[in-house]
Amino acid sequence: MADAETRYSTLEKLVLSLVQTARRLRRYFQGHPIHVLTNFRLQNVLSNPELSGRLAKWAIELGEYAIEFKPRPTIKGQVLADFIVEIPQEKEEECKKEIEAPVDQKQDKVWKMFTDGASNDEGAGAGLKITNPEGQHFTYALRLEFKSTNNEAEYEALLAGLKIAKKLGARHLEAHVDSMLVANQIEG
Template identity: 90%
Template sequence: MEEAETSFQEIKTRLAELPTLTAPKSGEPLLVYLAASERTVSAVLMVERNGVQTPIYYISRTLADAETRYFTLEKLVSSLVQTARRLRRYFQGHPIHVFTNFRLQNVLSKPELSGRLAKWAIELGEHAIEYKPRPTIKGQVLADFIAKIPQEKEEECKKEIEPPVDQRKNEVWKLFTDGASNDEGAGAGLRITNLEGQHFTYAIRLEFKSTNNEAEYEALLAGLRIAKKLEAQNLEAHVDSMLVANQIEGAYDAKDNKMASYLAQAKMLMTTFTTCKVKHIRRSENKQADALSKLASVRFEHLAKDVRIEVLKTPSTMNREIFVCSTAETNWMTPIILYLERGILPEKKAEAQKIRHKALNYTIQDGILYRRQGALAIPEMGN
């Protein structure tokens, strides 16, 4: 009897130590903490009142065999997705603050995002989720919960979210471009190479009237944009147009308004690199880019399979001019830009959810709004 009474008292003591679950009030911000181990993921939903954090709901799930091979960051995002699905009414009716020292928001907003992470990002985008650094842990239960992520896995996450330092900052990429215009149309060809011997070739058809000089500029501008997306820091561009090379070097003046616009656009893009030079070469030294531009100006059917084909429907100079004009006006891009740059959302809940969902398809680079398409971001223009 004495042993039974002792065991009963121990159980009562342990139950008394467990935190009491509570219910949230309408519109009250809710806190989420995430944890992941080799075979399980967990989450706790809490509310903070008067400096005291009280749990609302605990969720724990055993991972399937395939899920155990996820990276730790993927497990944490999976835990958040499962929590949002199971506690949907809480996520839809309250602002959600996810406290984590792992940069989940950075991972979910990458332009090159694909696969399951892309699907999870879209699913989470409908909720008002804000990611914050994890504060000092309050309470032993929560401390034990967070401790489920072992130290070596925290180091693994850091390696996943912190890209390795580029040891080849002085690497010079080489760009070869050429433009062609004839009775059947206009096209641009370009080839980009790095010191590792990788080659990137592109053929671009210009679906607007373009002179040969304009096509040469379009080829150069496209090459500069793509080189930037390939994260080239030092670029050496080779063009067989003496006019383009001399205008950029300052030997020739751009008296025509259109040429002046192209020149300004080229110089602006060149400043985005650590170093960027434009050199004039003979046409015989630029045969590959020349062939690509001629093929693109005629038709696409005979292009090689490894050639990337892009269609420009408007001149590149229009993008810059329209963007400058639209900065002082309010249009459909304004709420998306405000959300991406400052986190500002419309007051109406439905409109806010719509903007959050739509913003997943866009990104801001150098103050310009781009629409994501595959691994590339295409600049948007106002109406």
């Protein structure tokens, strides 16, 4: 979220997240009925005729979709407690060993990924180059099937690269992106 957006009320942040999701997944929102599970009264807020400002703008933007708001089903506390109890002891030990492993042992098999995304009037795309520890190069070109800005194309390139690297078996990945916005977002 942008700096100004962090000062929105909780309700405005929820509506903003729905608007951003609708923008990114426009084709899905247009082609299917959408069910939003929430305990907040977003439907009442968005259907209020006295809205003004950004909420009114967002209500108009979301009005074109078939969105149905439903209450979120409850999760029994006992189910979560049972899940925690069911974690096998060897899995806990495995997690502890991975956390306590020496730094140089973790870094001996580092994969490298270079991404680049671009957008123009004709469309958007992304390029990826992934190098395994043995020096083999894997090159990918992606065409994005939705309108996007350059930063969105960069972000999509990074996400696609992470998915591909995971499928290739990468456990430790050094990612190089040329968008400062995306890099700062990923670094937190």
